[in-house]
Amino acid sequence: MIRFIIADLRRLWLGCAVVVLLVALATALGVAVTLQERSLRLGSARAADKFDLVIGASGSETQLILSSIFLQPAPLPLVDGELLSKLAADPRVAWAAPVGFGDSFAGYPIVGTTTTLVTSTTPGFGEGRLFAAEGEAVLGASVTLPVGAVVKPMHGTAETGGPTHTDIAYKVVGKLKPTGTPWDRAILVPIQAVWHVHGLGDEPEHEDGGTEPAATVASATHDEDHHHGGIDPDAPIVEDFGADTPGLPAILVKPKSIADAYRLRQAYRGNGTVAVFPGEVLTGLYATLGDAKMVLSAVAAGSQALVAAALVLVTVIHVGQRRRQIGALRAFGAPRVAVFLIVWLELLLLVALGIGLGFVCGLLAAQFGAHLFTAKSGVILPVGFTRDDVRLALFLLGFAAVLSAVPALLAYRQSPAQALRS
Amino acid sequence: MMPLKVQSLAVSFPGLATPVLSIANLEIAAGSRVALTGGSGSGKSTLLNIIAGLERVGSGHVVWGGQDIARLSEGRRDRWRAENVGLVMQDFHLFAGLSALDNVLLPARLSRVSTPDLVKRAHELIETVGLKRTGQPVETMSRGEMQRVAIARALLRKPGVIIADEPTASLDVENGEAVGDLLLSVAAGAGSTLVVATHDQRMIERLDRRIVLRGGCIVGDDVVGKVPV
Numbered sequence: 272m273i274r275f276i277i278a279d280l281r282r283l284w285l286g287c288a289v290v291v292l293l294v295a296l297a298t299a300l301g302v303a304v305t306l307q308e309r310s311l312r313l314g315s316a317r318a319a320d321k322f323d324l325v326i327g328a329s330g331s332e333t334q335l336i337l338s339s340i341f342l343q344p345a346p347l348p349l350v351d352g353e354l355l356s357k358l359a360a361d362p363r364v365a366w367a368a369p370v371g372f373g374d375s376f377a378g379y380p381i382v383g384t385t386t387t388l389v390t391s392t393t394p395g396f397g398e399g400r401l402f403a404a405e406g407e408a409v410l411g412a413s414v415t416l417p418v419g420a421v422v423k424p425m426h427g428t429a430e431t432g433g434p435t436h437t438d439i440a441y442k443v444v445g446k447l448k449p450t451g452t453p454w455d456r457a458i459l460v461p462i463q464a465v466w467h468v469h470g471l472g473d474e475p476e477h478e479d480g481g482t483e484p485a486a487t488v489a490s491a492t493h494d495e496d497h498h499h500g501g502i503d504p505d506a507p508i509v510e511d512f513g514a515d516t517p518g519l520p521a522i523l524v525k526p527k528s529i530a531d532a533y534r535l536r537q538a539y540r541g542n543g544t545v546a547v548f549p550g551e552v553l554t555g556l557y558a559t560l561g562d563a564k565m566v567l568s569a570v571a572a573g574s575q576a577l578v579a580a581a582l583v584l585v586t587v588i589h590v591g592q593r594r595r596q597i598g599a600l601r602a603f604g605a606p607r608v609a610v611f612l613i614v615w616l617e618l619l620l621l622v623a624l625g626i627g628l629g630f631v632c633g634l635l636a637a638q639f640g641a642h643l644f645t646a647k648s649g650v651i652l653p654v655g656f657t658r659d660d661v662r663l664a665l666f667l668l669g670f671a672a673v674l675s676a677v678p679a680l681l682a683y684r685q686s687p688a689q690a691l692r693s
Numbered sequence: 694m695m696p697l698k699v700q701s702l703a704v705s706f707p708g709l710a711t712p713v714l715s716i717a718n719l720e721i722a723a724g725s726r727v728a729l730t731g732g733s734g735s736g737k738s739t740l741l742n743i744i745a746g747l748e749r750v751g752s753g754h755v756v757w758g759g760q761d762i763a764r765l766s767e768g769r770r771d772r773w774r775a776e777n778v779g780l781v782m783q784d785f786h787l788f789a790g791l792s793a794l795d796n797v798l799l800p801a802r803l804s805r806v807s808t809p810d811l812v813k814r815a816h817e818l819i820e821t822v823g824l825k826r827t828g829q830p831v832e833t834m835s836r837g838e839m840q841r842v843a844i845a846r847a848l849l850r851k852p853g854v855i856i857a858d859e860p861t862a863s864l865d866v867e868n869g870e871a872v873g874d875l876l877l878s879v880a881a882g883a884g885s886t887l888v889v890a891t892h893d894q895r896m897i898e899r900l901d902r903r904i905v906l907r908g909g910c911i912v913g914d915d916v917v918g919k920v921p922v
Contacts, residue, residue: 272803278790599786602747603846604775605803607768613803688747691782692738 276617291625297578298629301571306637308564310652318452318650319549321392323532324524326539326546336552339370339521342380342453350544352516363531369519371465374424379414381424382457383465385510399445402461406504408441409459412449439468456649467502471517586618586678597682598690607683615679622671694723694884695758695853702753714739714909728897729890731906737890745778745856746770775804779847783859785839787831794827797846818845837868854886861893
């Protein structure tokens with residue numbers, strides 16, 4: 272029987288190839304949507320995993336998380352720098368680290384932060400060491416610069432453009448191991464350097480910026496005139512933040528316990544600040560993502576239904592055209608069950624091939640999409656099949672088995688004498 | 694060898710006032726060679742379908758060697774036909790993409806009765822019908838060769854009856870004669886009852902008995918004695 276089926280499929284190879292491709296495309300669409308959405312959830316959750324609590328000025332919680340954890344370039348309102356020293360002294364806090372951003376180099380965001388944050392949130396160095404002086408920088412694993420390179424910060428991003436701080440340069444002293452987060456694409460420098468570049472904070476060598484009101488590069492009200500600071504590359508890093516700390520776009524906080532996390536979140540909501548768990552913001556985003564996925568899944572399901580309907584139509588017509596062949600098989604002694612199985616298996620084989628190919632194509636498409644996303648955002652999206660996908664594959668195969676039974680039943684019920692007469 | 698006895702047979706199709714076939718009594722002796730003739734629409738093919746168990750019998754009896762196939766369910770009729778009837782048709786009904794050998798063995802394989810002995814017999818039959826290459830794909834064969842493959846297929850399970858529907862109609866004179874010879878000789882060799890519906894005068898002349906149908910009724914039945922193969 273298998274030999275007959277293979278001979279039959281080989282004879283009709285072009286039509287079979289079209290059927291397989293149609294099924295593969297419809298399946299791949301659904302699979303790619305599912306895999307992509309799931310990997311986005313997982314990848315973004317993993318990226319936020321190291322950050323327990325983020326505190327910023329009152330405003331959009333989503334933007335606070337997107338900017339501070341996903342390093343999306345966007346202006347944020349600032350919180351008073353004094354808050355940092357207050358948090359550092361809070362017994363419920365294990366550590367609190369400021370982040371300052373707004374500059375970039377070669378498309379990579381430059382993030383000002385502290386040694387505590389780097390050592391606490393990264394898996395260590397692949398090469399070199401942590402910055403120890405104001406003019407030193409550390410690279411995320413995905414930054415394609417060598418240790419020893421010179422980084423000249425440019426205000427804003429490559430897309431938005433902006434003046435380059437030509438007189439300022441960081442020396443790269445280390446490269447971190449991959450974290451799978453957007454921080455892999457970041458160039459990390461001491462926060463004090465970011466302040467000094469922008470003429471903020473305690474800047475002994477600065478000519479005229481020290482007296483300006485506090486504002487950072489991330490401020491919505493930021494003004495190009497503020498770019499006139501400089502750094503002392505050899506100055507030691509001071510991470511003892513006092514009352515004169517400039518305004519900050521975000522402070523990343525590691526509470527000592529889960530209970531402390533909730534208490535801190537409660538304590539710093541209101542009075543001009545907002546404290547959020549990245550997870551709660553992501554949950555809100557996932558709901559939106561889920562809605563988008565539902566729409567896309569509905570489109571995919573619609574296309575699958577159309578392909579299924581087209582397949583039934585094509586095969587019913589095909590069985591009609593093969594009446595004589597089927598009738599002859601019966602006439603020469605093939606049992607009805609054998610005729611049913613031939614038609615059923617032929618179609619099921621094609622659809623199963625299409626489903627298999629569709630899963631592979633869907634996986635490749637999702638991986639390609641994830642690759643593009645990672646290249647742009649640094650967030651590693653874990654694309655892969657799970658038990659749910661096995662269930663989906665089994666469901667689709669089951670559906671195909673039922674669908675294939677329609678033309679097979681027609682063939683089964685066909686009278687051989689009538690078929691031969693036609 | 695199987696004798697046939699048809700009694701009170703009436704076949705009607707919906708929408709037709711009169712039956713397309715009406716035979717009160719017909720007997721065919723085991724091992725005889727019968728030509729079934731008549732014009733288009735005379736009921737030849739319907740009678741062949743009925744005695745081959747391809748068509749359901751509305752009323753009457755069709756008894757082959759003691760088995761009334763009119764009483765069998767469709768599945769059992771299929772099984773009975775596979776075991777007892779060798780069919781040869783005008784259009785060969787061979788399956789492209791398969792070799793001569795695979796075509797000969799296909800019905801047996803689909804019925805899951807193929808054995809090494811049967812495969813050996815298929816090889817022998819292909820040789821008997823005058824073909825040399827058992828592995829040759831049928832679509833590369835001439836029409837005469839295709840009909841030979843079809844005859845080999847019909848004989849595979851040593852059927853008690855061979856039923857042929859216009860076996861020479863789509864062949865040229867030379868091939869038609871050769872196929873006619875072959876049919877007669879293999880039927881004689883196997884001792885099978887042979888029923889041939891045909892317009893081929895040369896073929897008709899070589900059969901022992903000629904039944905003429907018109908309007909679904911038998912209007913002539915001549916036994917011409919044993920014609921030498």
